[in-house]
Amino acid sequence: MSEVTVRQLAETVGIPLDRLLSQLSEAGLPKSGAEDTLSDEEKIRLLSYLRQRHGKGDGETDPLGPRRVTLKRKEVKALRQGRTGGATKTVNVEVRKRRTYVKRTEATGLTPEQLEAERARQALEEVKRQRELEEARRREEEEARRRAEEEAKRQAEEAEEEARRRAEEEAKQAEEAAAEQEEAVTEAPPAPEEVPAPQPVVEEAPKPSPKKAKKKKEEEKRQRPARKKLEASDQLLAAKARKRRKAKETVRQPVAPQVREVVIPETITVAELAKRMAVKAADVVKTLFQMGQMVTINQVLDQETAALVVEEMGHKAVLQSAEDLEQQLIEQATQPLSDEKPRPPVVTVMGHVDHGKTSLLDYIRRTRVAAREAGGITQHIGAYQVKTDHGRITFIDTPGHAAFTAMRARGAQATDIVVLVVAADDGVMPQTKEAIDHARAAGVPMVVAINKIDKPEADPERVKTELAALEVVPEEWGGDTQFVPVSAKTGQGIDDLLEAILLQAELLELKAPTKGSARGVVLEARLDKGRGPVADVLIQAGTLKRGDAVVCGEQYGRVRAMLDENGKQIKQAGPSTPVEILGLSGVPNAGDELIAVKDEKVAKQIAELRAEKAKAKRMAAQQAAKLDQVFAKMEEGEVVDLNLIVKADVHGSLEALREALTKLSNDKVRVNVVAGGVGGITESDVNLALTSNAVIIGFNVRADAGARRLAEEKGVEIRYYSVIYDVIDDVKKSIKGMLAPEMKERIVGVAEVRQVFRHPKFGQIAGCMVKEGVVRRNLPIRVLRDNVVIFEGQLESLRRFKDDVTEVKAGMECGIGVKNYNDVREGDLIEVYERVEVEAED
Structure with a gap:
């Protein structure tokens, strides 16, 4: 630090010059003027005096923190893997090591002058920060005052505009009254011929008799109305003359017929159609009669007929589908989302049966979830928000990947990260492979938790090797997947697992708006005997409050009660918060979207629209991509993705089919083997085929009863083969279009x-x-x-x-x-x- 003047120090700190001179005098450093200089020692003495006056001693802990130095090393090793038939495959594995050294500066290693200088610097920064806060507060007050003045000015302008508008309306009404009076005068009967008024007599005449004077007054009284009508007629003629002159001065352009865009829903009445075209209902009925249809104003027209009528009457028809109407109702009844903030990650735990998924969550939550379930196996989907030392995490515990895929089949994208639980003593099992396929199809990152490492027979390296064969490579082997060894029994590695989840969440940069109408997804729903329909909902955006009107799939209602995962009543829930709500009209489906709306009446209308749409969809069964449809798409010139799921009797046949089918891709068709496995075709395979739009190929295997029933219901195609060449030839013919019906x-x-x-x-x-x-x-x-x-x-x-x-x-x-x-x-x-x-x- 260098010497500064008293004035410079006052400007730097942001306090008045007189106040700084007073503080210097109290500290035993009398300075006479603003240009006197201060040395470093004098500034330290001033700082010590101020700290003592504010109750701070010199024995406080030094704020200087530790310094870290990280060293990284990298080396490449060759890993050989055996193959069927004796062949080997060499994989280069990159091993990265990182070591961090922390160096702390001891307080005794610094001189008192250095410590005092550092403390003086921090004190000056604190005073400067307070000054900046005061300045920001002052700017906010000025901004508020400016907005108030603008609002008052705007209200005054609106009042002035309203007064002007009223004056114009009154003037217009006066003109219309005058015009009506003129029309009334025009329609009056013609006035009788004017009787010439008697001429004044110059010469003196004899005084008329009383009888003649009376007769003269009666004659004048009789002629008085005629005179008044004549005067009114003259005024009307003068007004018409003025209008003609004004018309000659101003040339008016002819008005073109107005063409309107008429929005037509799927059904509409004749009266409503006439109202939207701004014409008389009788004109619409006449047009329909000319088109060969006898209708009344209350008769319902279909969309196609209404469009023909609109075009016939010179307007433009805009067809509106049920989806457009539903979206319009939602936009009108919801508040826009805003104020994006970071949200907790939503984590789904998946894995093989009895590998410890629920036990792992049970240890994290410090509750006995597994003890309340039959046989310790999860029977339904449950969502829980956990508050850890590293932040909040929302966990979704599933009974398997089938429910996870069933939700995705309905369009639900509720999961941010998948935690794959693999037992260290059991290794990779069939359901583990299926879980990997489902996570990849969902497009979400994975974190592998190697559980049960406390057992003597645990072998984490074996698990890593088996997962690497499935293209799930650990980070220490050069991959992109985090592997964390844990024990749900002893709690070993739980903190590392939570850190890995939060690290992955930081990379995803998860955010969600907190203000506006709440939106969420149904994780599960049931009918409770005492409480009625109950839905477990994960809020994804906005804030859901108790008493809000909601629409959930084909159901609607008002949130009568809202509970957290512990059964405690709560008043509101933000993004990534699982809640249990009561008050719906019926039981929704898992995966249905929940939307909070302003009015329960609108919620009912949206739910009825969705029910009608769902009924129409049930009439036409959902179809997966058929091999026979490939050629039709090829003729349209688009590149077709032919997705296949291959199930075989042995692993060797599976690999041979996978490689042979993938090589059949060309410029127009891409053959993708979405998933493959050994064993029979299950309901999980059908669900995966449904969500990925794939065809299932069974090689020397068959589908079980549940899978056959589900495939028939959902329209998923299953083909059985016993010769590999038949599979290849069939797909080749499909690609060439030889199977086009x-x-x-x-x-x-x-x-x-x-x-x-x-x-x-x-x-x-x-x-x-x-x-x-x-x-x-x-x-x-x-x-x-x-x-x-x-x-x-x-x-x-x-x-x-x-x-x-x-x-x-x-x-x-x-x-x-x-x-x-x-x-x-x-x-x-x-x-x-x-x-x-x-x-x-x-």
């Missing part, structure tokens, strides 16, 4: 229209005679006139006499109602046909 039409029956009549209930009915084949009610039809197709559609009704029938054979009479078509004429032919899929030949 051909669709052909087959005429089932033809009916001739003999007479057309109208029914008051069913509309137009065609009396027909079936000439060929059979007319079936559920098949598509064509209406032919002079052997030309004029309409394609469906049958509305099929009757024989007064009975509804499903089919009518040749030579029989029937009554046919054509759906959405009212122009069937005598002599027309109604052709019934069906589409048949014919497999292509090699």
Whole structure:
């Protein structure tokens, strides 16, 4: 430190000059003026005096912290692995070592002058920081005052604008009243001819008699209304003349017809459609009548018909789907999310049965979760938030990867990190491999916890080697996966595991908005006998409060109660917080999205829309990618990903199939083997195929009953083979398009229209005679006139006499109602046909 003047020190510290001179005098350092200099020793004496006056002694611990030096070393080793058939494979493994040295500076190693100088520097920085805080507070007060002034100014401008608008409205009303008065005068009957007023007599005349004077007054009284009407007529003519002059001065442009964008939902009434086009409902009814449809203003139109009406009346139709309507309702009923802050990571624990997943969580939470479950096995999904010394972590304990994949199949992305638990004494098991496949399909990072290292037969190196063969390579071997040896029984390595999870979370930089309408995902739901529908929800964004109206999948309601994982009532929950909520109208599905809305009425409307959409989806079963669909996509010019899941009887066949199928990729089709395994096809494989849009290939293996039932329900394709070359040839043919199916039409029956009549209930009915084949009610039809197709559609009704029938054979009479078509004429032919899929030949 160098010498400074008293003025410079006052400016640096940020205090008045007089105050600093007073403090110097009290400290025994009298300075007469602002230009006097201060040495380092004088500044230290001033600092010591100030510290003693504020109750701080000189024996406090020195704030200087330790210094660290980290040394890194790296070397490459060759690791040889054996293969089937005696061949070996050499893998270069990079071993990295890091050692950190900490050097602490002893207090006795510093001179008193250095210590005092350091303390003086820190004291000056503290005073300067306080000064900056005061300055920031002053700026905030000025900003608040400025905003208040702007708000007052804005309110004054709004009041002035409102007064001006009212004055204009009053002036407009006065003009309209004057115009109405003018119209009333115009419509009045013409005034009688004006009687010439008597001329004044210059010469003196004799005084009229009283009888004549009375008669004269009566005549003037009779002519008075006529005079008033004449004056009003003159005023009206003058006003019209002024308007004509003003019209000549101002040239008005013609107004073009206004074209509106009319939003049309899937169904809409005639009255609502007229309202959206800003026209009379009678005009819409007239247009529909001209198009051949007799409707009323309360009749419901389909989207296609409404669009035709809108275009016919010169407007632009904008079709609105159920998804758009649902999204619009959600946007109107929710508050935007804001104020992003870091959130705890959501960790899913997966692994093989009895490898210690729940026991590991039990030790972390310090509760006896496993003791309350049947046989110590997790029976349902449970979520728990743990407060550690390193931060908060939300754990999701699953009964296996099946539930994890089932949630992903519904679109739930609730997991940030997967902790793969592998027993050190058991090694990698089949469910361990499946867990790795599911974690990779989810696209989330993994942390491997090698459990049960306290057992004598534990072999962590064996676990690392087996996982490295599955391309899960430890960091110390040059990979990107953290391996942490732990013991759920003794607690060994638990802190290291938590540090590894939090380190991975820091790399992900997890953040979520805390303000706005809450959003979350359902982890599990059940129907409680005493409490009704209960849902375990993981909040992902916003803050959920007790009493909020929510919509959850196809269910809705209001949050009557909200509990944490310990059953304690809470009032609100932020991001990454698992809660149990009560008050829903029904039991939602695992993976359903929860959204908080402003009104319970809107929540009910959204839930009903979703229920209708789900019903439509159930009508058309969900289809996975079929091999037969590959060629159709190739013709469109897009690159197709053909995902396969291969299950074989032995490991050698699995590897051979994996390599052979992967080599079949070309410029138009990429063949991806998503997962593979040894053994039968299970429900987990079907779920994985559903989420990854894959086809399952079974080589010398079969699917169990549950997997077959699930595959049939979800539309997942399973193909069985016993020869490797058959698998390869089948996929090759699929890629070349040789398996593309051909669709052909087959005429089932033809009916001739003999007479057309109208029914008051069913509309137009065609009396027909079936000439060929059979007319079936559920098949598509064509209406032919002079052997030309004029309409394609469906049958509305099929009757024989007064009975509804499903089919009518040749030579029989029937009554046919054509759906959405009212122009069937005598002599027309109604052709019934069906589409048949014919497999292509090699």
